[in-house]
Amino acid sequence: MSHVTLEDVARAADVSLATASRALNGRRVTPHLHDRVLAAAARLAYTPNAHARALAGASRRSVGVVCHDVTDPYFAAVAGGVMRVAADNDLLVMLASTFRDPEREIAYVSMLRAERAPAILLIGSGFEDPRWERAMAAELAPYLDGGGRVAVVSRHRTLKVDSVLPENRAGAAALARALLDLGHRRFAVLSGPPELTTVADRLGGFRDELSAAGVALDPAAVAEAAFTRDGGYQAMTELLDRGLNATCVFALADVMAVGAYAALRDRGLSVPGDVSVAGFDDIPVVRDLAPPLTTVALPLHRLGEEAMRLALTENTGRRRRIVRLPGEVVLRASTAPVA
């Protein structure tokens, strides 16, 4: 058995295609016919073919969201915000995970473009590599020309589109200040891949604020690894192997801090007794760690909501819109004052 089409419905209701279409879309039709069409549609379990509809010029109802990894609580939270707003607007969300592969990211945008999604959201740090950013810009340009909406979270540089930007630099600086206030002077950093703009911003903000206070960040005390829990574990272990000489470790993302906790625990070191730990993002789980993690709280849901809102409303101005959302330092038990 094949699909039930509008024609089947029209025939069953004994009206023309046009009338059936109008009745189903709430256009003016005699109540009598209207009911007959709806009844026929229900009886046949009719579902309009969205492709045909889209092709014929109706508006599309599903937006595309591309993020690095749905499995990461950070993206899950942001996606949650996106979905809430999407649901309020009766939109279907197509969520894609790129696993931080720029090639796959571009492939996804291309697919979304093919689907003629009315809007595309790019969630998550862009790449410092100008080659990729340019390729992405090239992919996006014709889409924008064709009336597509694009909004990004946490991504800037090359892409000239509406953006929601967490204040990574300022947040990291504020955290540095708070940690200095606690008396810390010797720091270590658990860093992600330097080609991510988020990494560059957070590390830069932290380092600069330290410098301003006359505290130098030893390059040897910065360990790079994947921007994940396991990356955090690995980076922390590496630092420990090198002989950690810091009173406080700053993980550039909370997920890395989680890994760091595990690494520290495996060595029998206590937080914050032996070393203080701070993160960035305030993903939900960190307040349930033991000890609860000091971090820079970003309004994760709002990041997603604002991005969706940007994509939903027309940009009437000539310049791209930018929504900056500040982070707030939250001191919890994972950081202790230096004795």
Place this chain on the structure above:
Amino acid sequence: MSHVTLEDVARAADVSLATASRALNGRRVTPHLHDRVLAAAARLAYTPNAHARALAGASRRSVGVVCHDVTDPYFAAVAGGVMRVAADNDLLVMLASTFRDPEREIAYVSMLRAERAPAILLIGSGFEDPRWERAMAAELAPYLDGGGRVAVVSRHRTLKVDSVLPENRAGAAALARALLDLGHRRFAVLSGPPELTTVADRLGGFRDELSAAGVALDPAAVAEAAFTRDGGYQAMTELLDRGLNATCVFALADVMAVGAYAALRDRGLSVPGDVSVAGFDDIPVVRDLAPPLTTVALPLHRLGEEAMRLALTENTGRRRRIVRLPGEVVLRASTAPVA
């Protein structure tokens, strides 16, 4: 500027529409013309209109996944598995979050049906309410008739479709046995909404195994709340207020156990010193809690992978296929032997 169409490409390459289409789809075409078409397409930044393509009968490339809540680590992990397999097969995934609202769930399936997605995955417990399950079955029937593929994770009863079923009942029973072996006799349970089949199965398995060992589960020691972290906090608090008289608390989901930890901490109670805690699922974060959580480990990624695989391969038999995945009890530091 409007969209670049295949016709534009054909004109630019000075060939017919058919030839352009064939060249772009890798069908046999003289190399010379082939190159000319590809060059023209690249020059014009052409992207085929997926809707037109779908309408014209080409195969669809995006599957729909409906889950309760992307924000929940359980679903994130399962979705991760789905996405990996989807990516391997070059499929785009449309992920939707229903926030456990059955009405929204059906609306999403309807939209996916309209999109003529080649497959629909339902991730997460169904509802005991036969009204909803029947409505869902009615929505799915014509889709299946029309050649759509459906696979579900963790859902059974009414829906007669290919399924991946974690062995909730057996897992809970095995956990009960393990806890009994530790000497526990007085238990409390943090339960989710009883209308979720998952809740019914886990609770049933646990209770039955206890009974078999001659241990009764006091109905007053079962607290119901939302199947979330906050639900766990609330249920645990309620139990504590009632005067907890158990040596071990079983949270029907790890996320609830996380909330329970917080509630216990707020009362100054230690795990497992004052009370042992066990969960179910083994979401990634629980091994990083302090203390690491005893739980029934489900192969979360595999749940998603298997479901995607079921949806991707044809069911040649006459009966629905069922993949049962066992859970494994993992004893960690959150449960201690009774002195």
Place this chain on the structure above:
DNA sequence: GCGCTTTCAGTAAGCGCTTTCAGGGTGCTA
């Protein structure tokens, strides 16, 4: 060199829907 098969480009017929346009009732006015 003739008639056959084989190859490959082009023509055209939809896929299922929305929407413009035209036509035919109906109710009103004169």
Place this chain on the structure above:
DNA sequence: TAGCACCCTGAAAGCGCTTACTGAAAGCGC
């Protein structure tokens, strides 16, 4: 009762693409 406006319904034209089907040219054997 004739004339004019309206309001609805129905017929038909696409939306952009794939894919038979058609036809021409080229390759082959005799």
